[in-house]
Each structure stands twice: as C-alpha cells, then as structure tokens.
Amino acid sequence: GAGVSQSPRYKVAKRGQDVALRCDPISGHVSLFWYQQALGQGPEFLTYFQNEAQLDKSGLPSDRFFAERPEGSVSTLKIQRTQQEDSAVYLCASSSRLRDNYGYTFGSGTRLTVV
Amino acid sequence: SQELEQSPQSLIVQEGKNLTINCTSSKTLYGLYWYKQKYGEGLIFLMMLQKGGEEKSHEKITAKLDEKKQQSSLHITASQPSHAGIYLCGRGDTGRRALTFGSGTRLQVQP
Numbered sequence: 001g002a003g004v005s006q007s008p009r010y011k012v013a014k015r016g017q018d019v020a021l022r023c024d025p026i027s028g029h030v031s032l033f034w035y036q037q038a039l040g041q042g043p044e045f046l047t048y049f050q051n052e053a054q055l056d057k058s059g060l061p062s063d064r065f066f067a068e069r070p071e072g073s074v075s076t077l078k079i080q081r082t083q084q085e086d087s088a089v090y091l092c093a094s095s096s097r098l099r100d101n102y103g104y105t106f107g108s109g110t111r112l113t114v115v
Numbered sequence: 116s117q118e119l120e121q122s123p124q125s126l127i128v129q130e131g132k133n134l135t136i137n138c139t140s141s142k143t144l145y146g147l148y149w150y151k152q153k154y155g156e157g158l159i160f161l162m163m164l165q166k167g168g169e170e171k172s173h174e175k176i177t178a179k180l181d182e183k184k185q186q187s188s189l190h191i192t193a194s195q196p197s198h199a200g201i202y203l204c205g206r207g208d209t210g211r212r213a214l215t216f217g218s219g220t221r222l223q224v225q226p
Contacts, residue, residue, distance in 0.1 A: 004157070033213055042119075042203050042216030043158070056213065091157060103148055103160030104214070111155075 002026075004107035006092050012113045013082045021077045021110045025094030032075050033104065034067055035091040043091055049075060082114045118142060119206055119217035127223045133192050136220045138204035140185040146207035147187045148214060149178050153200045161189075194224045 005024040013019050025032050030051050035043035036059075045059040051072035060067070064083075069075040079086055089111050093104040120139045128134050138147065146165050150158040162171045167182025175192045191198055201221050205214035 031212060040218070042205075042218045045213040045215070048212050050212075056211065059213070093158075103150075103163055104158075105160070106150075106157035108155070108157045 004092055004094050004105050006090075006107035006110050008110060009108065010111050010113075012115060015084060015114055016081050017114075018078065018080045019082055019112065021079075021090050021112070023075045023077070023092030023094075023107060025073065025075070025092070026096075026105055027073075029094035029096050029105075030072070031095045031104075032069060033093040033095075034075070034077050035093065036061075037089045037091055037109070039088070046077070046090075079112075082112075084114050087112055087114045118215055119204055121202075121204060121217035121220050123220060124218070125221040125223075127225060128194050130195060130224055130226050132194055133190065134194055134222070135191075136189040136202050136222075138187045138189070138217055140206055142185070142206070142208075144180070144182060144185050144187075144206060145209050147178075147180055148205040148207070149187070149189055150203045150205060150216075151200050152203060152219070158203060191222075194222075196224045196226055198222060199224045 007022045032049040034046040037043040047067045048056040049069045052069050064080045066078045089109040091109045093106045095104045118141050122137045148163045149161040152158045162173050164180035170179045177190045180187045201219040203216050203219045205216045
C-alpha cells in the first residue's frame with residue numbers, strides 16, 4: 001500500500017486479556033519499528049526489525065510484550081495479560097535503507113485502552 | 116524523553132504570527148528529525164538536519180541545527196490554522212536505528 005497501515009485503530013481490552021496489534025509496512029521497507037506513546041508524551045521506542053530479524057528489543061517494558069515479523073513484512077505486537085499502564089497509542093513505522101534523508105513513515109497507530 | 120527537552124510545552128498564537136519551538140539534547144546530536152502529529156494520527160516527517168549550522172525549509176517552516184549547543188529550533192512564519200498540531204523532535208543515536216523523541220510542543224493557531 002501507499003502508507004503504513006495499522007489495525008485495529010482502537011482496541012478496548014479488559015485487564016488480563018491478551019491483545020495483538022498488526023502493522024503492514026510500506027512494501028519493500030526493510031526496517032520496521034514499534035513505538036509506544038502515552039497521553040501527552042512523545043513516542044517511546046519498543047523494538048526494531050530488519051527484515052524478519054528482531055535486532056533491538058531493548059525498549060520492550062516487560063516480558064508480557066512480544067513482537068514478531070516472520071516473513072519480513074507484516075509485524076504483530078502482542079501484549080499478554082494487559083495492565084492499565086499498557087493503555088497508550090502503539091505506533092508502527094517503517095523505512096527503506098535510504099531512511100536518513102527521508103525519515104521514517106509512521107502509521108496512524110492503534111489506541112489501546114485497558115479497563 | 117528527558118534526553119530531549121522541547122520548549123515551550125504548549126503554545127497558542129494568533130493566525131499570521133511567527134513562532135519558534137526549541138529542542139535541546141543532553142547528548143551529542145547525530146541527526147535531528149522534526150515531525151508533526153495531529154490528534155489521533157501518526158507522525159508526519161517534516162525534515163531532518165545532520166550538520167551543524169544546517170538549515171532547511173518546508174513551505175513556511177524552517178529548522179536550524181546548532182551542533183555546539185546541541186539544539187535545534189523550528190520556526191513557523193505567518194502561522195495558519197493548518198499548522199496546528201504537536202511538533203516532535205527526534206534524535207538519532209550512533210549504532211542504533213531507533214529515534215529518541217521529545218515530549219512535543221502543542222501548537223494552537225487561533226483564526
């Protein structure tokens with residue numbers, strides 16, 4: 001597609017429920033990033049993929065968070081046993097090898113509310 | 116992130132006025148990105164600065180990088196309601212592909 005697509009746009013989960021958030025990057029983009037953005041804050045890095053390899057997961061806040069990109073295109077961020085502090089907008093971004101001049105392209109995000 | 120401080124945190128200006136947003140890094144800057152975000156939407160890339168003294172423009176928005184001060188400024192000339200949103204600066208780090216972002220500056224432009 002023309003841009004980075006994320007689904008669902010909104011997700012309400014009961015505390016303790018597992019959720020899966022999907023990201024469809026721009027076709028051909030090798031790099032894919034997940035960010036978490038709390039209300040009134042800037043995005044915080046979660047994890048980074050180059051193709052199917054997860055090269056950096058230093059930002060994942062706990063072992064309840066898991067991300068995968070098995071075929072090097074679509075990625076899924078899974079959160080197990082959701083807690084209220086997980087409520088945030090989850091942003092996905094992708095870039096080509098030439099990202100330095102063009103920046104990253106972000107999706108519109110998934111707004112997760114844990115009740 | 117406290118590694119990137121943005122000021123002011125919020126700003127309300129009248130249409131047609133000029134304004135400046137600042138971004139100061141506590142670490143050496145290896146590339147500084149400016150993004151704009153509207154409520155409920157993703158980030159839109161505005162521009163990237165890499166060299167000290169570099170200045171870039173995108174329509175009525177100009178950004179400068181002062182490498183020595185580890186600071187960047189974003190200047191909007193003759194602001195319009197379409198400029199309203201959250202402006203975020205992001206810093207690249209050596210050996211790391213991810214960006215570190217500031218908390219953003221919320222801009223409102225009153226007609």
